Amino acid sequence: MEALDALLNRVSAPRLLDPAPTAEQREVLFAAALRAPDHGQLRPYRFLTVEGDARHQLGEILAGAVQAQGGEVTPAALDKARAMPLRAPLVVVVVARLQDHFKVPRAEQLITAGCAAHAIELAAYAQGIGAVWRTGELSYAPQVAKGLGLTEGEQVVAFLYLGTAQNELRAAPKVDTAEFVQQWSA
Numbered sequence: 001m002e003a004l005d006a007l008l009n010r011v012s013a014p015r016l017l018d019p020a021p022t023a024e025q026r027e028v029l030f031a032a033a034l035r036a037p038d039h040g041q042l043r044p045y046r047f048l049t050v051e052g053d054a055r056h057q058l059g060e061i062l063a064g065a066v067q068a069q070g071g072e073v074t075p076a077a078l079d080k081a082r083a084m085p086l087r088a089p090l091v092v093v094v095v096a097r098l099q100d101h102f103k104v105p106r107a108e109q110l111i112t113a114g115c116a117a118h119a120i121e122l123a124a125y126a127q128g129i130g131a132v133w134r135t136g137e138l139s140y141a142p143q144v145a146k147g148l149g150l151t152e153g154e155q156v157v158a159f160l161y162l163g164t165a166q167n168e169l170r171a172a173p174k175v176d177t178a179e180f181v182q183q184w185s186a
């Protein structure tokens with residue numbers, strides 16, 4: 001696939017089924033992630049693959065985070081959290097690893113991790129793999145960070161849901177670039 005095709009036409013696939021990406025396809029996904037622009041070559045990311053029964057374990061962690069939010073917690077809210085990781089056969093958690101650096105601010109490191117997540121989405125699209133990037137408030141819950149084994153300076157950037165798109169992908173929306181581009185001069 002042409003690079004421009006993926007860049008211009010990638011869309012998310014919200015409903016995902018088996019099969020999960022193959023080992024060869026995953027290698028391409030992560031190789032693409034590692035090509036994210038990276039000031040200082042800090043590689044400020046790592047990737048956790050969650051599949052099979054581990055998705056249930058992640059679901060329990062998410063349900064625990066809902067419970068920890070306090071207030072009234074309904075069984076339906078807990079079940080919803082438990083079911084989240086089951087929305088795809090493979091979940092890739094993109095984790096940013098931020099450090100104090102004399103030249104590269106943490107914000108730039110976070111951007112690199114975001115670019116890595118986007119690269120995985122593009123490489124998925126180019127290989128015919130369905131993908132959608134989700135976060136939500138639970139992604140930032142301390143219980144989730146702890147449950148995933150994140151350490152100081154690490155944070156979740158994306159839950160990338162990957163699998164086979166259940167439905168035909170929609171066409172990418174046409175947006176007028178002129179709305180977002182201004183010629184600047186002082």
Ligand SMILES: Cc1cc2nc3c(=O)[nH]c(=O)nc-3n(C[C@H](O)[C@H](O)[C@H](O)COP(=O)(O)O)c2cc1C
Nearest residue numbers: 010011012013132133134135136137157158172173
């Ligand atoms: C940081 C980030 C977090 C996101 N979190 C969610 C989310 O929790 N739920 C959701 O439905 N979409 C979320 N999205 C948006 C989808 O991944 C997707 O980009 C959006 O639905 C537009 O669809 P498209 O990718 O086909 O253009 C998130 C996107 C980003 C970049």
